[in-house]
Amino acid sequence: MEKLERILVEHKIRVTSIRLMVLKHIMAQNRAFTLADMEASLETVERSTLFRTLTLFLLHGILHEVDNGCGSKLYCLCAGNEQGVFLNHVHFTCYRCGRTYCIKDIDAMPALTPKGFAVEEVSCVMKGICPDCQ
Amino acid sequence: MEKLERILVEHKIRVTSIRLMVLKHIMAQNRAFTLADMEASLETVERSTLFRTLTLFLLHGILHEVDNGCGSKLYCLCAGNEQGVFLNHVHFTCYRCGRTYCIKDIDAMPALTPKGFAVEEVSCVMKGICPDCQ
DNA sequence: TATTTCGTGCAAGCGGGTTGCAAAAAAACT
DNA sequence: AGTTTTTTTGCAACCCGCTTGCACGAAATA
Numbered sequence: 001m002e003k004l005e006r007i008l009v010e011h012k013i014r015v016t017s018i019r020l021m022v023l024k025h026i027m028a029q030n031r032a033f034t035l036a037d038m039e040a041s042l043e044t045v046e047r048s049t050l051f052r053t054l055t056l057f058l059l060h061g062i063l064h065e066v067d068n069g070c071g072s073k074l075y076c077l078c079a080g081n082e083q084g085v086f087l088n089h090v091h092f093t094c095y096r097c098g099r100t101y102c103i104k105d106i107d108a109m110p111a112l113t114p115k116g117f118a119v120e121e122v123s124c125v126m127k128g129i130c131p132d133c134q
Numbered sequence: 135m136e137k138l139e140r141i142l143v144e145h146k147i148r149v150t151s152i153r154l155m156v157l158k159h160i161m162a163q164n165r166a167f168t169l170a171d172m173e174a175s176l177e178t179v180e181r182s183t184l185f186r187t188l189t190l191f192l193l194h195g196i197l198h199e200v201d202n203g204c205g206s207k208l209y210c211l212c213a214g215n216e217q218g219v220f221l222n223h224v225h226f227t228c229y230r231c232g233r234t235y236c237i238k239d240i241d242a243m244p245a246l247t248p249k250g251f252a253v254e255e256v257s258c259v260m261k262g263i264c265p266d267c268q
Numbered sequence: 269t270a271t272t273t274c275g276t277g278c279a280a281g282c283g284g285g286t287t288g289c290a291a292a293a294a295a296a297c298t
Numbered sequence: 299a300g301t302t303t304t305t306t307t308g309c310a311a312c313c314c315g316c317t318t319g320c321a322c323g324a325a326a327t328a
Contacts, residue, residue, distance in 0.1 A: 014325085016275065030303075045279045051317070053275095067203035069257060071285095072315070090244060092251050103248040108223060110258060111245050114237040116265035117226050123203060124244060124258045133249035148294085151307065166293070169285075180308045205316095206284070273326070281318075286311105293306070298299105 011060040018045055022034050022053050023062070032076040032091065032100035068093045068100055068125045076102050088122045094130035101130065145194040156187050158194070164232035166200050166210040166225065198250055202227045202259045203233055210236050222256045228264035235264065 004023050008015050026033070038050050054075050056114055057063040066074040068091060076091070079102070090103040108124035140159050142149050160167070162258055172184050188209050191197040200208040202225060210225075213236070224237040242258035 014274075016325090018276080023176065036220035048278080048317075049276055055317095065203075067201060090248065092248060092253075095254070103251070106244055106246045106248055108244055108258065110240055110242060112167075112240045114226060114240055114260070116268075117235075117237075117260070118263040118268065119226075119260045120229070121263035121300095122260050124242065124256065126248070126251070126253045126256050128203065128254040129252040134251075134252065148305075150294090152307080170283095182286075182309080183307055186306085189286095269328100271326100271328070273324105275324075276322085277320100278322105280320100282316085286313075286317090288311085289309090290319095291306105291308085296301100296303070296305080298301075 003022060007062070011062055012059075013056060013060055013062075018049060019053055019056075021045070022050065023057075025064070026057075026075075026077055030077070030102075032074040032102065034072040034074055036072065038075075066100060066102075066125070067123065068127075069107045074100055076100070079104055088124075090124045090126060092126045092128070092130065094133055095127060095131060096133040099132075100125075141196070145191075145196055145212055147190060147194055150201040152183060153187055153190075155179070156184065157191075157262060160191075160197070160209075160211055164211070164236075166202075166208040166236065168209060172209075182187075200225045200234060200236075200259070202261075203255065208234055210234070213238055222258075224258045224260060226260045226264065227268055228263070229261060230263060230267040233266075234259075 004020050004027070005015050007023060008019060013019065021036065021042055025038065030085055035047070035054060038054065039047050042050065056061065058065060058075070061078060063075045064078050066076050068074060070093070088108040090106045090108050091100055091101045092103050108122040113119050138154050139149050141157060142153060147153065155173065155176055159172065159216050169181070169185055169188065172188065173181050176184065178204050188197060192199060192209070195210045195212060199213050200210050202208060204227070222242040224240045225234055226237050227234045242256040
């Protein structure tokens with residue numbers, strides 16, 4: 001069995017040619033992408049199908065969601081198979097190229113947490129200039 | 135001159151009755167709100183007028199914007215007149231009541247910053263249960 | 269093979285934000 | 299005051315991104 005197929009099967013997702021195409025494309029780039037990005041890359045596949053595929057991948061922990069406030073949802077590959085480990089990692093969006101990176105080795109939790117608030121989740125997006133654009 | 139009027143004038147915004155209503159409403163609650171919230175509270179005022187008013191307030195530093203990933207833009211009163219001071223403060227969204235708070239005394243910058251990335255801005259939204267809902 | 273379940277494409281809808289335009293209101297200028 | 303100019307407001311319409319209903323075809327199961 002191919003590597004891609006194995007990933008789907010391990011996540012209890014049925015294998016279809018479209019799902020393989022989508023997964024292959026996701027794995028070929030290591031950054032966050034939008035539904036529109038995916039649509040542009042896989043022109044032959046219907047938007048709604050891509051949407052449902054990405055939603056499925058989200059649900060099964062292959063992808064996670066990022067919101068950098070730019071109006072479009074971003075999807076990002078979960079590293080390894082260790083689901084949940086990177087729940088609170090930082091993302092970085094570059095002003096110049098617009099790419100969004102997962103900064104996996106940095107925890108999003110600020111040094112202090114607010115008194116009286118029970119924090120369960122942290123979403124932290126930095127913006128600035130990425131190494132490629134400097 | 136009334137307090138509210140003074141605030142507008144200080145920010146070089148012309149005083150109108152709608153703007154006073156909006157500002158009064160904003161100041162009456164100390165949490166972030168959406169355009170839809172405002173629309174519901176000030177039923178007599180047109181959505182687009184509210185939108186333009188909020189945009190104006192944003193532009194003149196009376197409000198700042200928060201994105202907590204829930205699909206709607208949030209607006210939040212800037213504390214004091216010290217614009218820019220709270221650029222990187224943390225926000226907190228409660229799972230139960232949905233309210234979003236400005237946590238003004240905590241800096242959003244994580245302990246570490248990613249190597250090679252020039253960070254200019256940080257958006258940090260925590261989610262969990264607020265003191266009122268515990 | 270017959271039956272059920274699942275995947276896909278199409279079209280349509282929805283929510284939130286935004287804009288063009290014309291009327292009303294306010295300000296500036298005789 | 300009366301006239302002209304600028305702003306503000308409401309209405310309608312639009313845009314964009316996301317999401318869903320439905321019908322058909324493919325795949326799994328009996």
